[in-house]
Amino acid sequence: MAALLYVAGNYQAFSQETQTYLLRLIQYLGAFSGLTALLxxxxxxxxxxxRREWRRLYRLAGLVLTVFLVGALFLGSSAIIVLQKPL
Structure with a gap:
């Protein structure tokens, strides 16, 4: 999280090639975490x-909540970086 905030805060200082690389890296991390959570x-x-173990539904609900939180983290960090990019 600290690394994402550092990148978002210093995004303009990086070269164009590094900016593109960072955006792709964040997109790949988001896709990987989303795929892992979906599986x-x-x-x-x-x-x-x-198995008809309905008590596992609590764990499943926690997993769904975690998926939404991780997705929001990566989408939010991507949005911060993209919005700081000059138009």
Whole structure:
């Protein structure tokens, strides 16, 4: 988180090539974390349905909340960096 805030604060100081690299890196990290969370969510859902362990729904709800928070973190950091880019 500190690294993302540092990059967002000093984005203009980086060269154009570095700016492009940083944007792609954040997009790839967001996509990877979203895919990982989606696979974990699907696995938990299969376990809940197949074993009829409805107490696992609490863990599933926590996983969904985590997915939304991680997604918001990466989208927010990307938006901060993109909005600081000169038009």
């Amino acid at each position: 974990a969510f699907a696995g938990e859902l299969v376990l809940v349905v197949s």
